[in-house]
Amino acid sequence: MAITKTDTETRSSMDHLLEVDDPLLDLGNVLKGVVDRALQGAELDGDDAYLLAGSAPSELASLCRAASIIRDSGQGRDISFSPKVFIPLTRLCRDFCGYCTFRQSPTEAERLYMSLDEVVDVARAGERLGCTEALFTLGERPELRYPAAGEWLRKHGYKTTLEYLRDASQRVLEETSLLPHGNPGTMSHREMEELREVNASLGVMVENTSPRLSEKGGPHELAPSKRPQVRLRTLKLAGELRVAFTTGILIGIGETLEERIDSLLAIRELHRRYGHVQEVIIQNFRAKPQTPMSGHADPSTKDLLWTVAVSRMLLGPGANIQVPPNLNIGDYPVYLLAGINDWGGISPLTIDYVNPEAPWPQISDLRRRTEELGFTLRPRLPIYPEYVTGNGDHIPGPLKQRVGAQADGEGYVKGGIERYATAP
Secondary structure, three states, X not given: OOOOOOHHHHHHHHHHHHOOOOOOOOOOHHHHHHHXXXXXXXXXXXXXXXXXXXXOHHHHHHHHHHHHHHHHHHHOOEEEEEEEEEEEEEOEOOOEOOOOOOOEOOOOOOOOOOOHHHHHHHHHHHHHOOXXXXXXXXXXXXXXXXXXXXXXXXXXXXXXXXXXXXXXXXHHHHHOOXXXXXXXXXXXXXXXXXXXXXXXXXXXXXXXXXXXXXXXXXXXXXXXXXXXXXXXXXXXXXXHOOOOEEEEEEEOOOOOHHHHHHHHHHHHXXXXXXXXXXXXXXXXXXXXXXOOOOOOOOOOHHHHHHHHHHHHHHHOOOOXXXXXXXXXOOOHHHHHHHOXXXXXXXXXXXXXXXXXOOOOOOHHHHXXXXXXXXXXEEEEOOOOHHHHHOOOOOOOHHHHHHHHHHEOOOOEEOOHHHHHOOOO
């Protein structure tokens, strides 16, 4: 289990970051030039980015301060979150990742798939609590590994899990006000085209673009869908289909700092081409019992702060960058000082089934701790505000009216944070 910081230790870290007035003051000459270019709005190239990997621990506070200035110039001081329910449609999966406790085999699972009625029941309960997102998370194509999964699907009239996801999303749309966001793993052009019509947004974590992590002994050795070219192809298809897309990297699974940078640059390149990456999650690995990586060390706060700051400098002022607060419950406010502008999905109802040991912060606590640092917490839909208020071509035609009815003039959830004043 991860050891979290005490409030005193967290405050000490934040005070140190807040002390930096001039982000260039404590940097060496080489880094000073790189950071100065980023502050002036220049797009850093790969060589610049690799120089950041050589920064000294004493330079971290300056990097974070520079990233915060860049964030403020593009996103201001608004910090968003998505009030959601988490719907684990199936926990069966063909992949075996070295750190995962979400996946189950048919003999382990309480049920192979949630029924459509169960899906709707969860969505309705979330609706009563003010949720606007139905997050569907599921294993990667379990029917390719487990005959029982294929038999269940055929019995219920489906060929694939993704066909079933489409109908589950449709039922949520028909019977609740929630907007689905599907996170189903890799998708083909046809599959994404069909899911696009019933999902406000979709997502797949790139995690890392290094083929080395899929080699023998690596965390993705037995996970064919985690091959970098497969993940990046899904991200590219989303761009071609004008899907507002969530992605991100997972740090601390054995990658180098340079491999993190390569992954961020690959995401940036696809967004530059298509303009569809609505959010980049910087997620930190947490060791879990009874997994092959149970003894692997968690990334430190400083490691995550560095990655967040570098992500902001590489992705620029307009990017939406998130750190999951439940994975950093002891010190999550500190990442506001490294350039993030989003907390991701927060549920007042359902647990994080991928990280069941990590409870969400209460919305009231999230608001208090965000405002203490001079930011404003604002609820958003599963499609980000700029895609709501833009030209509209990233919103599926069938969902345009519903999205418009739930959004205010700036593209956030109508009614604002006061809707959740009494929420847990």
